[in-house]
Each structure stands twice: as structure tokens, then as C-alpha cells.
Amino acid sequence: xxxxxxxxxxxxxxxxxxxxxxxxxxxxxxxxxxxxxxxxxxxxxxxxxxxxxxxxxxxxxxxxxxxxxxxxxxxxxxxxxxxxxxxxxxxxxxxxxxxxxxxxxxxxxxxxxxxxxxxxxxxxxxxxxxxxxxxxxxxxxxxxxxxxxxxxxxxxxxxxxxxxxxxxxxxxxxxxxxxxxxxxxxxxxxxxxxxxxxxxxxxxxxxxxxxxxxxxxxxxxxxxxxxxxxxxxxxxxxxxxxxxxxxxxxxxx
Amino acid sequence: xxxxxxxxxxxxxxxxxxxxxxxxxxxxxxxxxxxxxxxxxxxxxxxxxxxxxxxxxxxxxxxxxxxxxxxxxxxxxxxxxxxxxxxxxxxxxxxxxxxxxxxxxxxxxxxxxxxxxxxxxxxxxxxxxxxxxxxxxxxxxxxxxxxxxxxxxxxxxxxxxxxxxxxxxxxxxxxxxxxxxxxxxxxxxxxxxxxxxxxxxxxxxxxxxxxxxxxxxxxxxxxxxxxxxxxxxxxxxxxxxxxxxxxxxxxxxxxxxxxxxxxxxxxx
Numbered sequence: 001x002x003x004x005x006x007x008x009x010x011x012x013x014x015x016x017x018x019x020x021x022x023x024x025x026x027x028x029x030x031x032x033x034x035x036x037x038x039x040x041x042x043x044x045x046x047x048x049x050x051x052x053x054x055x056x057x058x059x060x061x062x063x064x065x066x067x068x069x070x071x072x073x074x075x076x077x078x079x080x081x082x083x084x085x086x087x088x089x090x091x092x093x094x095x096x097x098x099x100x101x102x103x104x105x106x107x108x109x110x111x112x113x114x115x116x117x118x119x120x121x122x123x124x125x126x127x128x129x130x131x132x133x134x135x136x137x138x139x140x141x142x143x144x145x146x147x148x149x150x151x152x153x154x155x156x157x158x159x160x161x162x163x164x165x166x167x168x169x170x171x172x173x174x175x176x177x178x179x180x181x182x183x184x185x186x187x188x189x190x191x192x193x194x195x196x197x198x199x200x201x202x203x204x205x206x207x208x209x210x211x212x213x214x215x216x217x218x219x220x221x222x223x224x225x226x227x228x229x230x231x232x233x234x235x236x237x238x239x240x241x242x243x244x245x246x247x248x249x250x251x252x253x
Numbered sequence: 254x255x256x257x258x259x260x261x262x263x264x265x266x267x268x269x270x271x272x273x274x275x276x277x278x279x280x281x282x283x284x285x286x287x288x289x290x291x292x293x294x295x296x297x298x299x300x301x302x303x304x305x306x307x308x309x310x311x312x313x314x315x316x317x318x319x320x321x322x323x324x325x326x327x328x329x330x331x332x333x334x335x336x337x338x339x340x341x342x343x344x345x346x347x348x349x350x351x352x353x354x355x356x357x358x359x360x361x362x363x364x365x366x367x368x369x370x371x372x373x374x375x376x377x378x379x380x381x382x383x384x385x386x387x388x389x390x391x392x393x394x395x396x397x398x399x400x401x402x403x404x405x406x407x408x409x410x411x412x413x414x415x416x417x418x419x420x421x422x423x424x425x426x427x428x429x430x431x432x433x434x435x436x437x438x439x440x441x442x443x444x445x446x447x448x449x450x451x452x453x454x455x456x457x458x459x460x461x462x463x464x465x466x467x468x469x470x471x472x473x474x475x476x477x478x479x480x481x482x483x484x485x486x487x488x489x490x491x492x493x494x495x496x497x498x499x500x501x502x503x504x505x506x507x508x509x510x511x512x513x514x515x516x517x518x519x520x521x
Contacts, residue, residue: 059421086427096418100440110426113436155422162426 010035010166010197011056016065018051018221025051027221029065035165038198040208040229043218044244049201052218053168056199057081057088070165086114089159093171095151097143097158103130104139107158115162122161129157133187149180153187160191167191169200205248209233217241297489304491308483314472315479316499322392322461322475323503327454329397334404339434341409352405359402364395364460371395372467388473392464400457407449411442451511455504476500 011033018026025048033039041049054060056067058074058081067074072084097106107126111117117125130136133153135146143151152172159167169188173181185207192198192211202208208215208229215232217225217240225232225241236242262270340352359367371394376382384390415438423433462477469478480496 057425059425082424082427082429084427085425088425090422090425092418092422094418096416096422098419098422098437098441100437100444109436110423110428113432114427158422158426 012068014066017063019063036195038192040212041201047218048221087165089164089167091169095155133157148176149183152184166197299494301491315476319475323457325393326396329393330400330404333401337405338408356402364399368395407446411446415441448515
């Protein structure tokens with residue numbers, strides 16, 4: 001059931017609609033993501049990218065449609081969301097590190113409390129992951145003592161600690177000072193190179209161009225364009241995508 | 254535009270005049286008290302050193318009891334108040350209704366009346382009921398019920414102040430709702446409400462003076478009752494001053510602590 005060797009795509013979204021009151025944010029999304037694929041979601045603010053991402057692990061409940069992810073039927077009546085979310089890591093725009101816990105505990109806590117991993121084992125794994133994202137010697141520090149870039153890398157390590165099959169990134173670099181964006185993107189790039197399946201909401205077009213297998217342009221709650229980055233980012237077919245990309249790449253004129 | 258009949262004073266000048274008036278009034282009040290008060294009589298009433306000395310060491314028992322009553326009530330208040338706060342934010346509506354009712358009742362009733370209810374009402378309605386620890390149990394529950402309502406409201410506010418992103422991060426890691434509450438939300442909420450909880454402790458210290466209505470012995474007497482007995486036996490107000498100073502010995506450090514913690518919270 002929750003088996004990564006499951007045939008078919010790792011994520012399958014069908015007929016997804018999401019309303020907030022009268023506001024129809026998503027208006028019929030169909031999307032498959034294959035295992036190992038890196039998909040970047042781009043689009044103007046309010047286009048529904050973040051909502052779509054949050055519908056994958058059911059942080060938002062879809063109004064209509066079905067979602068299966070990492071072998072779990074997320075929208076089924078008997079869905080065990082807590083179990084499913086262990087297989088789906090999420091990284092937030094504002095890091096959302098647990099402010100009362102040390103860096104080490106931030107990464108180890110879910111293993112200890114959810115997977116019931118013994119403390120020593122969980123902390124060893126946490127140290128390994130922290131080293132992997134380039135955070136060393138900060139184990140005892142509190143999140144507020146770290147820079148934004150460091151916090152976001154810890155947040156990635158925290159999500160990886162559960163051994164997820166899929167990683168969701170919700171504008172992971174949008175809250176960072178420009179000089180800190182690179183360190184987070186390079187960790188994400190490494191993750192993609194290791195074969196992690198990733199769905200990334202981003203405004204970093206160079207990252208999308210370099211790392212994504214597929215770029216999806218979302219506008220008005222529907223997928224307007226979808227294809228390899230060279231296609232969507234360089235030669236968009238629709239006027240809407242052309243306009244958006246022009247505004248993002250040439251903000252001044 | 255209406256024409257001005259005379260030019261307004263500059264703000265600086267106005268401020269200086271107002272300041273001068275306030276200092277003058279304050280000085281006048283101090284001088285009036287110094288001149289007109291009968292200092293000899295005041296000293297006779299409040300500052301009889303032999304009466305003050307006579308209260309010791311017996312007053313320490315009462316002082317200690319005040320601390321014990323306060324802490325017992327506070328512990329009961331926390332043990333009852335935190336779950337009530339959790340019920341207040343529960344997704345299960347009957348819990349919310351119960352918790353809202355509980356808070357309204359025990360916040361709305363005078364502590365004195367609750368103490369009477371626990372001390373006399375309940376034993377009458379349920380004959381043979383025994384409070385664990387006798388009067389100590391009665392105090393813990395009697396003062397703790399009122400306190401738990403205030404604590405529940407503080408903790409609820411603390412829970413509401415924990416950013417939503419913290420909950421989302423925990424849920425996205427596969428923590429259940431309950432696990433998220435225990436591991437992430439409550440520890441942060443309690444940190445946020447340390448200052449109001451310290452204030453609650455100050456209130457309880459003073460409310461412990463109501464315990465006398467339960468009928469106390471020399472061994473279980475708290476500060477106010479002790480001071481009042483001494484007042485009667487010595488026909489002098491000095492014991493009130495001593496008792497009052499001993500209360501301040503407890504409450505002033507707590508208030509200072511609360512203010513420090515509040516400042517530290519702001520700095521975060």
C-alpha cells in the first residue's frame with residue numbers, strides 16, 4: 001500500500017478544486033509526478049501554487065478531486081494522514097523551525113516522538129543530516145540564533161529525518177536575504193541529484209532552468225503551461241506565461 | 254480658517270508649565286501630611302517594637318502556611334487549568350462548551366464563595382466526603398478552582414499566540430494533533446504565559462488570606478488570620494504592619510520576576 005515500488009506516478013492529482021469561501025483558488029488541476037522527478041511550480045502571486053502544494057500533503061483540504069502521494073490515498077475517507085505525511089517532507093517559506101527546541105532537537109524530535117527511534121540513534125541521524133546540509137557546531141543553538149539560510153537548511157534536514165519519498169518546497173528562498181539564497185538552493189540541488197522526488201514552488205528561474213525536469217506555469221488556478229524548462233522558460237507558448245516571465249526576468253522595464 | 258485671538262504657546266513651554274503645576278501639587282500634599290498628621294499617634298498604633306518582636310517566631314508558621322496554601326492552590330490551578338485550556342481549543346464542541354462554562358462560572362464567582370462551597374457546601378451535600386490533607390486539600394481545591402479558570406484563560410491565549418506555522422511544521426512531519434499539542438504548542442504557549450502566571454501567583458498569595466473562613470487552628474493559620482489575632486490580643490495595629498511587610502516579602506520579588514520575564518519575552 002505505502003510502497004515506493006508502486007507502479008505509476010509518485011504523485012497523482014486529479015480534478016483538484018479548492019475554494020476559500022467564494023474564492024476559487026484552484027480550478028481543476030490534473031498533475032502526475034514520476035518518482036525521481038523534480039517539478040517546479042511557477043506563476044504570479046495568487047495563482048494557487050502554494051495552495052496546490054499544500055493540497056498534496058493535505059495541509060489544505062481539497063474541495064473536490066483526488067490526490068495520491070507517496071503511495072497514500074490522501075483524499076480517501078480512510079486516509080491516515082499522519083502516516084502519509086511521514087513519507088512527504090515539507091519545507092516552508094518561513095522555515096517554521098520549532099523555536100523552543102535546539103537545532104539538534106528540531107531534527108531529531110519527529111524521529112523520537114513519531115517513529116519512536118531511541119534518542120541516541122535519532123540524534124546520530126540528525127547530526128548526519130545536519131552535516132549533509134552544512135550545519136555543524138550549531139547543535140545546541142536555538143533557531144533564532146541562526147541566519148535565515150542556516151535555518152532553512154536545518155528545516156530541510158528536519159524534513160529529511162523522516163526518510164520521505166517526496167519533498168515539497170513552498171517558496172523556500174523567498175524570505176531570505178539575496179546572499180543567502182545560494183546556500184539553500186545548492187542543498188536542494190544536491191537533493192535532486194540524489195534522486196529525490198521534489199515539487200518546488202519557486203521564483204528562482206535559474207534554479208528551475210538548471211534543476212527542474214519539468215516546469216509548470218500556473219495562473220488563475222489552472223495549469224497554463226507544462227514542459228521541460230528549456231521549453232516553458234525560454235519559449236513559452238502562451239501570452240500569459242510570456243508576460244509573467246518577462247516581468248520576473250526583467251523587473252525594471 | 255478661524256483667526257486666532259492670541260498666539261498658542263509652544264509645546265515645550267506648555268509641557269514645562271504643566272510639569273511645574275504637578276510638582277507643586279505633589280509637594281503640597283507631602284507637606285500637608287507631614288504637618289497635619291499626628292506622628293506620635295501613628296507610631297503608637299503601628300510601630301510598637303515589643304509587640305512586633307512578640308509575634309516572632311510564631312509568625313513564621315503562618316508565613317510558611319501562606320506559602321503552602323498559595324502553592325497548593327497554584328498546582329491545582331495548573332493541573333485543572335491546562336486541560337481546560339486544551340478543551341477550550343478542542344475540535345470537539347462539547348469540550349469547548351464545558352470549558353467555556355467552567356471558566357465563566359469560576360471566574361465569575363467570588364473566591365470566598367467558592368471556598369465556602371468547597372468547605373461547607375460539598376460536605377453537606379455529600380456526607381462523609383474527606384478532602385485529602387484535610388484543610389490543605391480544601392484550600393487546594395477551594396482556591397485552585399478560581400485560579401484554574403484564570404490560568405485556563407491565560408494558557409488559551411498562549412496557545413493562540415503560537416504561530417500557525419509551528420503547527421503546520423509539526424503536522425507535516427506526521428505528528429498527530431495531540432502529539433503536536435504536547436510536543437510543540439504547549440511548551441511554547443507555557444513560555445508565553447509565564448508572566449501572567451506569575452501574576453496569578455501574586456493574586457493567590459493574597460487570596461490565601463481567605464482561608465480563615467474554613468476555620469483554622471494555630472498550626473494551619475495563615476498570615477492575615479495570625480496578624481488579625483495579634484491585633485485583637487494586643488489592641489494595637491503593629492501586627493498588621495508586620496503581616497503586610499511579610500506579604501510584600503513574597504509578592505514584590507514575584508512581581509519583579511514577572512516584569513523581568515515579560516521583558517525577556519519582548520526581547521525574543
